[in-house]
Amino acid sequence: MCGIHLIIDNTKSIDTAIIGEMASRTQHRGPDETVVKTIAKSRRTYHLASNRLKITDQSDFSSQPFMSSDQRFALLFNGEIYNFHHLKNKLLNKGIQFSSPSDTEVLLHWLRVFGEDGIQQLEGMFVFIFLDFEQDKVLVARDTFGIKPVYYYQDEHYLIVSSEIQPVVQTGLLSKKLNERQVNHYLLYKYVKSPETIYEDVMELEPGHKLLVSEGKWKNCTFLQSGEAEASNAYSISGIENLIKDSLMQQIDAPVPLGLLLSGGVDSTLLLAMAKAEGFTMPTFSIVNQKADKSFGTEDYKYARKAARQFGSEHHEAIVDISILNQFENYIWQMDQPIGDSSYLMTSEICRKASGPQAVSHSGIKVLLSGAGADEVFGGYNRHLAFYRYVKYKNILSRSLPFSKPFCSWLPTGFPHPLRKQFKLIKKFMASVDISPEETYHNFLIFNELERRPQDQFSAESDWVAWALDHDLKHYLLGDVLALSDKAAMLHGIELRVPYLEEKLVKHMKGIPAKSLFRHGRKSILKEILIKYGGKEFADRPKEGFGLPLSGWLMDKRVKHLWEFMENTDHIVFRYLDKGLVESLIAEQKSRKADHGSLLWSIITLSHWLERNFE
Numbered sequence: 001m002c003g004i005h006l007i008i009d010n011t012k013s014i015d016t017a018i019i020g021e022m023a024s025r026t027q028h029r030g031p032d033e034t035v036v037k038t039i040a041k042s043r044r045t046y047h048l049a050s051n052r053l054k055i056t057d058q059s060d061f062s063s064q065p066f067m068s069s070d071q072r073f074a075l076l077f078n079g080e081i082y083n084f085h086h087l088k089n090k091l092l093n094k095g096i097q098f099s100s101p102s103d104t105e106v107l108l109h110w111l112r113v114f115g116e117d118g119i120q121q122l123e124g125m126f127v128f129i130f131l132d133f134e135q136d137k138v139l140v141a142r143d144t145f146g147i148k149p150v151y152y153y154q155d156e157h158y159l160i161v162s163s164e165i166q167p168v169v170q171t172g173l174l175s176k177k178l179n180e181r182q183v184n185h186y187l188l189y190k191y192v193k194s195p196e197t198i199y200e201d202v203m204e205l206e207p208g209h210k211l212l213v214s215e216g217k218w219k220n221c222t223f224l225q226s227g228e229a230e231a232s233n234a235y236s237i238s239g240i241e242n243l244i245k246d247s248l249m250q251q252i253d254a255p256v257p258l259g260l261l262l263s264g265g266v267d268s269t270l271l272l273a274m275a276k277a278e279g280f281t282m283p284t285f286s287i288v289n290q291k292a293d294k295s296f297g298t299e300d301y302k303y304a305r306k307a308a309r310q311f312g313s314e315h316h317e318a319i320v321d322i323s324i325l326n327q328f329e330n331y332i333w334q335m336d337q338p339i340g341d342s343s344y345l346m347t348s349e350i351c352r353k354a355s356g357p358q359a360v361s362h363s364g365i366k367v368l369l370s371g372a373g374a375d376e377v378f379g380g381y382n383r384h385l386a387f388y389r390y391v392k393y394k395n396i397l398s399r400s401l402p403f404s405k406p407f408c409s410w411l412p413t414g415f416p417h418p419l420r421k422q423f424k425l426i427k428k429f430m431a432s433v434d435i436s437p438e439e440t441y442h443n444f445l446i447f448n449e450l451e452r453r454p455q456d457q458f459s460a461e462s463d464w465v466a467w468a469l470d471h472d473l474k475h476y477l478l479g480d481v482l483a484l485s486d487k488a489a490m491l492h493g494i495e496l497r498v499p500y501l502e503e504k505l506v507k508h509m510k511g512i513p514a515k516s517l518f519r520h521g522r523k524s525i526l527k528e529i530l531i532k533y534g535g536k537e538f539a540d541r542p543k544e545g546f547g548l549p550l551s552g553w554l555m556d557k558r559v560k561h562l563w564e565f566m567e568n569t570d571h572i573v574f575r576y577l578d579k580g581l582v583e584s585l586i587a588e589q590k591s592r593k594a595d596h597g598s599l600l601w602s603i604i605t606l607s608h609w610l611e612r613n614f615e
Contacts, residue, residue: 002064003029003051003490004076004150005167006129008138008159010216012045014173019047022167026051029078029163029490037065039074041133044216048131050076053493055256055366056084057102066104068112072134075108078163079126079148080497082250087121111139116210119223123250123503127205129161138213141223145373145501146194146207146478149486153202154218161211164487165336168202177201178614183576183606188446190340190602191479198337207478235512240505241529247502248274248369252282256366259283259354260313261347264303266526266539267371267380269311271499273533276311283365284313285354287346289320289549303541310534318353320346322553328562328608334491338609339484340602342548347488355492368494372481373501376473377509379465380523382543383444384472388465388518390433390440437464445476447599449585465514473506551597554604555590565607572615573607 003026007019020036027034030051039046050064066075081087084103087110092098096109103124110118111130116139125147130139140161142150153160153174162168169176177200182192194204205211208224248271252258260275262268262284275282286304301317308315324345331345354365375381379388431448434440441464482498489496509517518524527539553559565571566586569579582603588594 002053002076002078003027003163004064004078004127004129004161005047005049005163006076006131006138006140006159006161007047007171007173008213008216009045009047009157010043011157012040014045014047014158016047018171018173019049022162022171023049023051025167025170026162026164028493029053031493033060033063035063035065037074039133041136043136046074046131046133048074048076048129053366053495055080055254055495057100057104058255059100061100062102062104064104066108068108072132073108073112074131074133075104075111076129077104077107077126078128078150079124079143080251080495081107081122081124081126083121083123115139116141116212116223119210125497125501127163136215138211140205140211140213142205142207142209144208144224144503145473145482145498145506147482147486147498147501149483150205151197151202152205152211159213159218165197165199165202169199174201176614178610180576183610186338186340186606187450187577187602189476189479190447190598191476191483192337192339193475194478207474235508235516237525237528240508240525241532243502243505243508244270244499244529245274245278247499247505249278250502251369251497251499252280254367257283257364258367258369259285259365260369261350261371262286262304262307262313262315263300263371264305264307264538265300265371265541265543266523266530266535267374267500268369269303269307269535269538270526270530270533271369271371272307272311272313273530273535276313277533281312281314282369283316284308285316285318285350285365285368287320287350288317303538307535307538316353318350320349320548322556322558324349324548325553325559325562332605332608332612334487335605335609336487338606339480340598340605341480341484342550342598342601343481344484344488346548347485348491351489351492351494351496355494365494367497368489369497369499370485371500372485372496372498373473373477374523374526376469376477376481377500377506378523378526379469379514379517380526380543381472382522383441384465384469385518385522387441387444387468388514391437391464391514394437441468441471447602449596449599450581463514465518466510470510548601549597550601551589551595554597554600555586562604562608565604565611571607572610573603577603 005019005022016038023034023036030053032054033052036049048065052064064076081103084106088106091109091113094113098105107128119141126143127148127150128141149163151162151165151168153168158173160168160171160173179196179198179200182196182198185193192198195206197204208222209220210223212219252275259282260268260272262272263286272284286301288301305315354368356364434443485496522543530539565573585596585600589596589600
């Protein structure tokens with residue numbers, strides 16, 4: 001796991017210090033070692049840098065850039081190749097010799113022998129930059145789901161590639177321009193949509209794509225060739241269980257301290273239960289909020305404690321209260337681009353706890369397993385079940401809308417009470433439902449309070465529910481969940497692994513029709529497997545989102561520093577957002593007339609990020 005950087009300089013004139021500055025900005029991604037290298041060739045100069053987090057190989061034999069013995073090939077690699085032992089055996093049969101036990105060396109030789117055609121046989125999470133100096137070729141590739149990030153800028157003079165956006169922008173080799181299209185997308189969806197970024201000329205390499213550079217000319221294309229799974233009513237719970245188990249067993253194999261992010265929900269508890277059944281024990285980590293925040297926060301921690309006791313893990317808790325917002329400015333400073341999801345701050349806090357010397361017998365964690373991706377693959381979000389029911393009962397709903405919408409608007413959600421969360425879901429559902437399925441799912445995804453047209457374009461589908469799951473897998477998972485997970489974990493030098501995002505498992509799940517996927521509600525298949533492992537209590541519990549209890553905090557006098565931007569009528573954020581609308585949202589929040597906590601957090605985040613980077 002690393003931070004990787006490349007500048008191809010066709011002018012052969014830039015200061016070599018630039019690549020060193022890029023690496024210095026991402027030392028958190030690889031605190032064990034930083035290496036910078038410049039290789040001058042006749043046509044152009046290559047500047048390479050790596051920040052290394054030592055996982056598979058603890059020695060210096062796997063230092064990056066990893067060079068072939070004849071110096072013809074070089075590799076910069078961020079991630080893990082889980083099937084590298086299998087690939088290594090194939091290479092050994094071809095007479096390839098190895099000097100290290102790492103997956104990095106295996107990947108270099110694999111690409112040297114099989115080239116870009118070999119990418120499809122890689123199982124893992126990865127971004128790599130493979131250079132052939134003799135042929136004047138560069139290959140950049142990203143894993144199927146986009147678990148590991150990579151960004152680039154290109155013009156006739158330079159190609160700049162990096163694991164983070166800011167190192168690209170801060171080179172000074174491109175103009176710094178705000179991408180206003182993505183500001184508007186963010187305001188609706190709370191994340192920036194790939195392949196664009198918040199900067200006009202910086203792009204994100206899409207999942208399953210490769211960037212080919214040959215003799216200074218660029219080409220961006222997909223390396224995925226396999227078709228989508230065919231829908232089938234015939235599926236096996238035990239078969240799905242085995243696919244999850246196989247993925248978990250691949251990823252749990254690490255020669256460094258490894259732990260699990262445990263919410264006490266279905267996804268993470270199943271990983272813990274499976275590991276225990278296979279003879280593995282590992283420490284677990286969860287977030288705890290104060291009792292006073294119960295209505296606006298979650299009670300995940302109670303179930304996490306029960307799961308840890310039942311399945312025998314050494315359990316650690318990160319306690320959060322309103323004082324966590326004192327870190328807000330540092331949080332903004334560390335953001336490549338805005339993500340309006342408070343899970344970012346919470347994930348960072350729990351990773352900070354896990355990486356500290358107090359965790360796991362005074363040795364900090366280097367690898368954490370996460371249940372991220374399970375909701376998108378198995379239909380776990382409230383909006384998934386809501387949309388399934390909408391599609392199923394669309395005709396009945398359309399006739400009842402004129403009567404039910406006005407009634408639901410009066411349901412109280414702005415103050416603590418036992419039914420507050422249920423009322424929020426009902427109000428969101430009724431505010432979103434439309435005669436058109438595409439408009440309805442758009443409305444489920446966006447902030448309904450903002451009077452803006454959705455930017456994403458949908459096409460008519462024969463299976464709208466399957467489309468909705470795939471949309472979240474390709475957009476929300478990528479732009480929000482995986483983006484914040486990677487950045488929050490790497491900020492503390494932790495590699496985050498996601499067993500539910502395994503290609504064979506995901507492809508198999510895509511073949512299961514919605515009527516089977518939701519036959520007993522959200523994530524019914526995962527729940528059935530968890531019950532088999534003795535986890536019925538966790539399978540039956542209600543779902544709670546992972547985020548800060550913002551609705552109970554944002555109006556507190558102790559966080560007034562977050563609202564200072566409202567005093568400036570000329571603040572940059574009001575070029576894209578009506579100040580009067582924000583004031584009305586704040587007024588409703590203060591009076592407890594409604595709960596706009598998530599939207600207000602998203603607006604606060606954008607405001608401070610724009611002020612930090614563009615004023």
